[in-house]
Amino acid sequence: MTGGSKTKTIDNDGAAAVLVDSVEHAAATPEHPQPYRELGLKDDEYARIREILGRRPTDAELAMYSVMWSEHCSYKSSKVHLRYFGETTTDEMKAKMLAGIGENAGVVDIGDGWAVTFKVESHNHPSYVEPYQGAATGVGGIVRDILAMGARPVAVMDPLRFGPADAPDTRRVLPGVVAGIGGYGNCLGLPNIGGEVVFDASYAGNPLVNALCVGSMRVEDLHLAHASGTGNKVILFGARTGLDGIGGVSVLASDTFSGDESGTGRKKLPSVQVGDPFTEKVLIECCLELFRSGLVVGIQDLGGAGLSCATSELASAGDGGMRVELDRVPLRAEGMTPAEILSSESQERMCAVVRPEDVDAFLRVCAKWDVTATVIGEVTDTGRLEITWHGETVVDVPPRTVAHEGPVYERPVERPASQDALVADTPDRLARPSAPAELRETLLRMIASPNLCSRRWVTDQYDRYVRGNTVLAQPADSGMVRIDEETGRGVAVSTDCNGRYVRLDPYTGTQLALAEAYRNVAVTGATPLAVTNCLNFGSPEDPGVMWQFEQAVRGLADGCRELGIPVTGGNVSFYNQTGDTAILPTPVVGVLGVIDDVRRRIPTGFGAEAGETLLLLGE
Amino acid sequence: MARVVVDVMPKQEILDPQGQAVANALPRLGFDGVTSVRQGKHFELEVDDSVDDATLAKIAETFLANPVIEDWVVRRVDA
Amino acid sequence: MARVVVDVMPKQEILDPQGQAVANALPRLGFDGVTSVRQGKHFELEVDDSVDDATLAKIAETFLANPVIEDWVVRRVDA
Amino acid sequence: MTRIGVITFPGTLDDVDAARAVRHAGRDGAAEAVPLWHADADLRGVDAVIVPGGFSYGDYLRAGAIARFAPVMGEVVRAARQGMPVLGICNGFQILCESGLLPGALLRNAGLHFVCRDQWLRVENNETAWTSRYERGAEILVPLKNMEGRYVADAATLDELEGEGRVVFRYVVDEPEPGQAPKRHLGADSPNGALRHIAGITDPTGRIVGLMPHPEHAIDALTGPSDDGLGMFLSVLDALVAA
Numbered sequence A: 001m002t003g004g005s006k007t008k009t010i011d012n013d014g015a016a017a018v019l020v021d022s023v024e025h026a027a028a029t030p031e032h033p034q035p036y037r038e039l040g041l042k043d044d045e046y047a048r049i050r051e052i053l054g055r056r057p058t059d060a061e062l063a064m065y066s067v068m069w070s071e072h073c074s075y076k077s078s079k080v081h082l083r084y085f086g087e088t089t090t091d092e093m094k095a096k097m098l099a100g101i102g103e104n105a106g107v108v109d110i111g112d113g114w115a116v117t118f119k120v121e122s123h124n125h126p127s128y129v130e131p132y133q134g135a136a137t138g139v140g141g142i143v144r145d146i147l148a149m150g151a152r153p154v155a156v157m158d159p160l161r162f163g164p165a166d167a168p169d170t171r172r173v174l175p176g177v178v179a180g181i182g183g184y185g186n187c188l189g190l191p192n193i194g195g196e197v198v199f200d201a202s203y204a205g206n207p208l209v210n211a212l213c214v215g216s217m218r219v220e221d222l223h224l225a226h227a228s229g230t231g232n233k234v235i236l237f238g239a240r241t242g243l244d245g246i247g248g249v250s251v252l253a254s255d256t257f258s259g260d261e262s263g264t265g266r267k268k269l270p271s272v273q274v275g276d277p278f279t280e281k282v283l284i285e286c287c288l289e290l291f292r293s294g295l296v297v298g299i300q301d302l303g304g305a306g307l308s309c310a311t312s313e314l315a316s317a318g319d320g321g322m323r324v325e326l327d328r329v330p331l332r333a334e335g336m337t338p339a340e341i342l343s344s345e346s347q348e349r350m351c352a353v354v355r356p357e358d359v360d361a362f363l364r365v366c367a368k369w370d371v372t373a374t375v376i377g378e379v380t381d382t383g384r385l386e387i388t389w390h391g392e393t394v395v396d397v398p399p400r401t402v403a404h405e406g407p408v409y410e411r412p413v414e415r416p417a418s419q420d421a422l423v424a425d426t427p428d429r430l431a432r433p434s435a436p437a438e439l440r441e442t443l444l445r446m447i448a449s450p451n452l453c454s455r456r457w458v459t460d461q462y463d464r465y466v467r468g469n470t471v472l473a474q475p476a477d478s479g480m481v482r483i484d485e486e487t488g489r490g491v492a493v494s495t496d497c498n499g500r501y502v503r504l505d506p507y508t509g510t511q512l513a514l515a516e517a518y519r520n521v522a523v524t525g526a527t528p529l530a531v532t533n534c535l536n537f538g539s540p541e542d543p544g545v546m547w548q549f550e551q552a553v554r555g556l557a558d559g560c561r562e563l564g565i566p567v568t569g570g571n572v573s574f575y576n577q578t579g580d581t582a583i584l585p586t587p588v589v590g591v592l593g594v595i596d597d598v599r600r601r602i603p604t605g606f607g608a609e610a611g612e613t614l615l616l617l618g619e
Numbered sequence B, C: 001m002a003r004v005v006v007d008v009m010p011k012q013e014i015l016d017p018q019g020q021a022v023a024n025a026l027p028r029l030g031f032d033g034v035t036s037v038r039q040g041k042h043f044e045l046e047v048d049d050s051v052d053d054a055t056l057a058k059i060a061e062t063f064l065a066n067p068v069i070e071d072w073v074v075r076r077v078d079a
Numbered sequence D: 001m002t003r004i005g006v007i008t009f010p011g012t013l014d015d016v017d018a019a020r021a022v023r024h025a026g027r028d029g030a031a032e033a034v035p036l037w038h039a040d041a042d043l044r045g046v047d048a049v050i051v052p053g054g055f056s057y058g059d060y061l062r063a064g065a066i067a068r069f070a071p072v073m074g075e076v077v078r079a080a081r082q083g084m085p086v087l088g089i090c091n092g093f094q095i096l097c098e099s100g101l102l103p104g105a106l107l108r109n110a111g112l113h114f115v116c117r118d119q120w121l122r123v124e125n126n127e128t129a130w131t132s133r134y135e136r137g138a139e140i141l142v143p144l145k146n147m148e149g150r151y152v153a154d155a156a157t158l159d160e161l162e163g164e165g166r167v168v169f170r171y172v173v174d175e176p177e178p179g180q181a182p183k184r185h186l187g188a189d190s191p192n193g194a195l196r197h198i199a200g201i202t203d204p205t206g207r208i209v210g211l212m213p214h215p216e217h218a219i220d221a222l223t224g225p226s227d228d229g230l231g232m233f234l235s236v237l238d239a240l241v242a243a
């Protein structure tokens, strides 16, 4: 530490000495310079943290705020627009919605006492850096989201976008992404029931890897992430916490900021995480047994922002506060600092709130599945999130200020001047095939084109049969899984988006995506019920991109109101661009429908029997 | 002609689920005393004498290993 | 405490498509002169001094390798 | 009632499907699927055992390498040696090979990718405990889905298997004449490079069978490509009732 301030050295179980910046120490050293800009916080954001705390944050607090106030976790640029979803959802649309925006994933009632939860999430950037692991951990993350609702994950889908099929980098990215999605999903035993593969030059340096998961549960088993009941225990279970996936926070321990020779001085930690699907599979079965045994009061998965996110969200959704002893967290690496432990995005971890009298039973279930589980803290009535490290308090914050009261931006929105020219440039000027030979040539070119050719190279790498409930998968318009084996009740899901339409007219283009997914569900015989989305856009700091985003959200919300089905959740991914060039705006829309008996599904294709009549509906 | 060995290992700070699975299984099989296991890849290459060390390093770095998550070592061995 | 390395390779007569895929890709990436590649596994173990060579051989033979398809070599290295 | 055990290891996936297949085969209450847990050295008095598919222990070292040492497998090996019918499907086949109940080994698919597809198989031997309901030479359509499905053994072992009629299933692979289209549409090329296109084998008694494809995923045309796989589960019920 610079500035001549004194820091305390604490021996971490005989491991390397770690410098600890306690709350007490922070209060005593207000002038101590902190690398908040390197962590992505703006001057005014840092000032607000100081104002909230009435002092400078500790290293650990700074790590928490910086990750939780990032665009990815705080939705600071999109929040003002996403409100429109809530404003346009009528009571009638909400009738079947058991959980909506704001929860880990939306939940809808599909009848007969069954509830279904589903959500899409992006893992775009990590999949560009390390395609296999990036895509694999994308699947792992969305599956834990679904699990945290109390549901058994029952199917996955993967809407993908890549650069041109013949670009050298696509040869690196695509096979890795597909192998990663398959490697993780197959090993979890989740049938892959659909997805998309789209090629466009705009995705060359920025592929989109979106992953969707569907889960099912009995209505009464719905678990929401909250920590309530003073005295209840907080249990961290699953994989150990390591140094991978820490990303930016390593600057807190970097040479520059721990000038002290004894500092751990980590140079550059890999921001990539490695997935362990076997551990996740066991974690799923363990969680489901814990739910069945009634041992869970609240539960939260650890995804982006790791423990920072799990503890602050659990605490702020509860009725009190939370105290955590961070030194109890089982670690995989030596000498980790509190900031690193709080920010680690090590995969395959969950955090549960458990009644004290149930702790033993909880730990027994974990032991049966060989899952490491540790009581790391308890629910308090202080209204504060307090985190200690070997007895020193390193975090003492109002949890809502971390989890929910982050900055909100009203970014400038402006329709790009170039939009008119783009729209005016219609396909009318393109030559049209007229002679039969030309038609033939055009048709052949089309069916051989990467965007229209068979997807078998991809889908053959995904297990679509596991669990024996898959009724429709490739090449059907929607995936369909049976939820109830007795009655045949099931759900159908489709995801769609044509980014070129959205680029031309973000409002109508997004409605077209919704309409396509809705139709794809409807043609299987299912009744559409709910919508999720993954809004992949360029930089929110570009007013033209923000215009696309605003229009897309409005288009989707208005379309949903028209169709009478609610948006139950979603995900925003900004900064998808190469240099200054944004990707095609890609609001992937997922629609879920219910069918009361999957035996009455309507398979894709016609011509099964002679004499069928072909009808064209619509204009 | 030369024989070259390239060992590619997950970086220390990176999770190694394979090594962990082996380490956890050994005591169950009655083998005690193994305190840690890491698992990586082992390549054996036959190369022309024209291939120099710099090229071998490049092959390891850009192709056999993914330096984001893996370390590598190249070793020439007697054929 | 000792460091032990175990290398496990597919037997010569067994087809090694992974090694072959690497060998085929190298010329495409502009690396010439690599005439053959075989790919196997590399394990690094930390073992107590109580673990003798016979035990290590048994670990390799019965567990780390499947002798139906693989050969193995155990090597102690300086820590 | 016939009791058929279905083992669950950590990482097993197709245990629910195998149990469902047993229930389908024993519709009239003739059979019950009994869950067996990897950590219990106890077969709970079952009459036959299915080692189902999945990724036991993540298949991290080698498919089946860790599972073969589970306490329950000791009992399976003991019972199998005394004549109990045992079926290994996919990961179960790999485990039976690793534990020495069946010869050979399963390596990564020659194409290096996970392969999931509907695959035609030819029934080469209908005298095992698990295949008596089929006609010899019949072709059945079942899903194949695995990463390590390439069956290998040394030439002597292969010759022995062939000579004793112990190849139970072979992938139906069309190697078309030049200029001619393959006869069948689905899975007509070799799915994984298995030697002599071997998809499944049996021990000398015909009671232990292992195969890579998934008959338990082909018991109902609603959720599989056919119901051709049901025959295997009906066969074993016949064998047990006759015994």
Ligand SMILES: Nc1ncnc2c1ncn2[C@@H]1O[C@H](COP(=O)(O)OP(=O)(O)O)[C@@H](O)[C@H]1O
Binding pocket: A157, A158, A159, A160, A192, A193, A194, A195, A196, A197, A452, A453, A455, A458, A459, A462, A473, A474, A475, A476, A477, A478, A479
């Ligand atoms: N990435 C993917 N993962 C899983 N299934 C996919 C993927 N891409 C395409 N599919 C499936 O392949 C089939 C054909 O896809 P596509 O050609 O995009 O169909 P359509 O144009 O009719 O939407 C569909 O069933 C779709 O769900």
